[in-house]
Amino acid sequence: MLTRKTPTTLATAITITGQGEDIKFNATFRNRTQDEIDAKFKELTESETGKQDATWVNRQMALYLIESMETEYPVTDEGFNEMEQDRPGLMEALFYAYHKARKVELAKN
Secondary structure (H helix, E strand, C coil): CCCCCCCCEEEEEEEEEECCEEEEEEEEEECCCHHHHHHHHHHHHHCHHHHHCHHHHHHHHHHHHEEEECCCCCCCHHHHHHHHHHCCCHHHHHHHHHHHHHCCCCCCC
């Protein structure tokens, strides 16, 4: 039976490719609703810092969504900034992985 109870966290395996290598690591996301995400995004973009720096907003959204990751980069604003400097596109990949982990799909019956 489909219930209203959903998990509070979403553990997922992530594989990224780039710069000549494939990297696999695990991440745990906080299971936020779209309304919660929209409200946080609005809060961040309306702040004085958010109006000035879209990359800061992205890092703050990642902190809002990511509980933990198997990575040498700390799950902090500074860690995400360093990670994106070293591996451009990784933040986008994390957001995609979050939405993929949260999305339900029809299983083959």
